[in-house]
Amino acid sequence: PDNDTMLNVTALAEEAVLLSKQVSAAGDGAKFLEDAKARERQIQSEIDNQIFALYKIPESIQKEILSDPWVVRGQDEVFQKTKPARR
Numbered sequence: 001p002d003n004d005t006m007l008n009v010t011a012l013a014e015e016a017v018l019l020s021k022q023v024s025a026a027g028d029g030a031k032f033l034e035d036a037k038a039r040e041r042q043i044q045s046e047i048d049n050q051i052f053a054l055y056k057i058p059e060s061i062q063k064e065i066l067s068d069p070w071v072v073r074g075q076d077e078v079f080q081k082t083k084p085a086r087r
Contacts, residue, residue: 001054009050016043 001009023036052062065071 005050005054009047012043012047012050016040019043 019036019040023033026032048062048066051057057065
């Protein structure tokens with residue numbers, strides 16, 4: 001990938017990792033968890049768009065990829081296994 005794409009995807013991935021760590025540390029804070037889930041979906045969408053553009057994936061194939069049960073399940077499980085905050 002070109003430098004801009006590489007830097008953008010790297011920054012988004014780093015943000016997603018940080019977000020995951022924050023969710024693990026925060027425990028069950030409902031508002032924070034919902035906000036984190038929304039931001040994770042946004043990050044994932046931005047990464048998907050960058051990768052689709054990089055490889056010139058046609059829109060019809062993009063829709064097929066994004067509706068694949070394996071992909072959908074993975075997105076649904078992102079914050080399923082959060083650990084309670086340590087006290």
